[in-house]
Amino acid sequence: MDQIGIGLAGLGTVGAGVYKHLIQNRAIISERVGLELAVRRIAVRSVGLVRSVHAPAEIITSHWEELVDDPAIEIVVELIGGIDAAYQLIMRALDAGKVVVTGNKALLAERGFEIFEKAAEKGIPIFFEAAVAGGIPIIKSIREGFIGNHIESIHAILNGTSNYILSKMTEESLDFPEALRQAQAEGYAEADPTLDVNGWDAAHKAIILASLAYGFWIGTNQIHVAGIETVNGLDVRFADRLGYKIKLLATIRTNRDDLVEAHVHPTLVPKQHVLASVNGVFNALMVRGDLVGDTLFYGRGAGQDPTTSSVISDLAQAAIWYDSGGKAFGFTPHGWYGECLPIEQVSSGYYLRLSVIDAPGVLAQVASILGSHQIGISSVIQPEGHEGDAVPLVLIIHDAPFDRMRTAVQGIQSLDCVKAQPMLLWVLS
Ligand SMILES: NC(=O)c1ccc[n+]([C@@H]2O[C@H](COP(=O)([O-])OP(=O)(O)OC[C@H]3O[C@@H](n4cnc5c(N)ncnc54)[C@H](OP(=O)(O)O)[C@@H]3O)[C@@H](O)[C@H]2O)c1
Structure with missing residues (x-):
């Protein structure tokens, strides 16, 4: 079977999962893709670190440039996170004609416009399923499954940490600080949970979804964002008495003038609404298209295995694209919509x-x-x-x-x- 060369940048939570499962599930993936996905080089920050996965020492480097320069690598997977190095890596990979897979929502939200412009100029696809809602295949659904629809609205719970904290506050009558402490103890919140609880992790994902759905790039200054840090136990209890649950909800929709709304903030969701019953670390998205009507997506929005599932799906698509040539997947701007409604x-x-x-x-x-x-x-x-x-x-x-x-x-x-x-x-x- 023919092989396709992969350069894996990052061997942390997601990178290690991708490496492990590309090896464990090699037979079935090759069978389905018709090609063998061969990891030829791995870039990390600290080469000497003891890791949960064992890759041959000779393929590990601390210089991501080696992935970009290696002619035996056709696909570069960026899983290092952060903005600056990841941006350099992706731009250099595209310049070198490599297909890019990334899970980096912060980078796409901040600099996606430039990255997709470069990809379009080069005629090379970028795949980023893992950047939004972890294991839920929402990018492919919006880009392909709903291609014949005007997207009327997306209501989504996109941050598992916030949802876990709000669920704890609701079910166990905890205040925010105690619920956060429990989330950290259970491993559902980082030691520094800022981006999760201040709403910006969900906002990064909402920016990507809104831009895909409406065909123009929405800037970080065009989305209204508020986090859950100010929600207090009293509000959760009063909301409950009034028939609501509080969720950190991303709302993306158009109005009659085709202006686009994008906002993320704590929202009272009626208890009978399907999103009100999404608890714990789960994510969910309700997408309404003019043809399809309401659709619901539910699953794990983070974590090693669910995120790996999305990255491997992107790798398979990238390999098939590379092997057969084809239309570049990325962000396709169009002029149907074009303006955001001020908050x-x-x-x-x-x-x-x-x-x-x-x-x-x-x-x-x-x-x-x-x-x-x-x-x-x-x-x-x-x-x-x-x-x-x-x-x-x-x-x-x-x-x-x-x-x-x-x-x-x-x-x-x-x-x-x-x-x-x-x-x-x-x-x-
Ligand atoms: N974790 C999740 O559940 C999840 C879900 C969806 C999307 N994502 C996204 O996936 C990406 C990776 O997340 P993660 O949780 O796997 O991160 P992580 O555990 O912190 O791993 C980052 C990896 O990148 C390596 N690295 C960092 N800077 C580097 C550089 N300049 N050059 C080479 N290697 C470098 C690190 O090397 P060392 O190991 O040597 O330090 C580490 O192996 C992020 O963009 C994140 O937003 C994560």
Whole structure:
């Protein structure tokens, strides 16, 4: 059987999984692809490190340039992460005519436009299934499965760590810091969980999805992002009483004017909505196309084996492309859509939790400010319990543009009867 040469950059969590399973499942992969995928060189940072997988010492190097310069390598797999070295590696690989596979969502979100431009100029494909939702084949589905559709919306839970923390907060009535500690103890959160909990890991994936779905590259400054660090146990419990679960939700959709919305933030999801039952480290995406209607994808969004599954699928496709020649897969810009809707103009329902003095007339003052911005209240609860000399007041607000709602909240915050920073969350309608 003919072989195709692979240069593997990175032998960490994902790289080690890819190497191990390319060897373990060699027979079935070769059978299906019609070619043998042969790892010819591996680049790492520290050559001397003791590793969970044993690759021959003579193929390991600390210079990724050797992968790019090796004529026996046709496909370069970038699994080193980070931005600068990964960017250099991918651009040099494309220049050298190598097909690229990557799982690097941060790099694609930050510099995808330049990378895909270079790939298009060279007529070489890039495969990046592992960059979004780990083992779920969502990139192939959007790029190929839904090619005949206008994508009307994507609602997605894209960060397993945040979902695990929110699930713990819901099921065990924990506050954020304790739920984060448990996620770290279970190995579901990094020692530095910043990108996971501040929403940016999910936002990187949302940028890639939105750009693929709508055919123009969406910049990191065009997506509204908020993380779960500010969600507190009270909000989870009040949301529950009102019939919702709080999820870190990515929303990507078009409106009637074909303007594109992309935002990621904690959102109240009605309990009967299918995404409300996605718990723990799982990811899920609900994609609505004008032809296909609603579709649902569910699975593990990270971890060695699920991510390896996606990388090997990309490798197989890359090998088949290389062997047969063909249309370059990457990012295909088109002019059907072309602009993002500023977040200020995006409309949604909201959850507003206030800490107010326990006195008559408070609700009337709050309602009056909302009314003066033409914002309606859909329901109110005043749960039992004092926070010092204040009590909680929770409102569910009808759909209103975000800028109007934000201005109204600033007005409410300045009322003498409001004792703490209001908590404003989005509600999925
Ligand atoms: N982990 C997941 O579940 C997951 C899921 C989806 C996507 N991804 C993406 O996959 C990529 C890899 O993630 P990971 O978790 O496998 O990372 P990781 O465990 O930190 O592994 C990184 C690997 O890259 C090597 N490396 C780093 N800088 C290098 C350089 N300049 N030159 C050569 N080698 C270098 C490291 O070498 P040493 O071993 O010598 O330090 C290590 O083997 C990231 O882009 C990540 O976002 C990860």
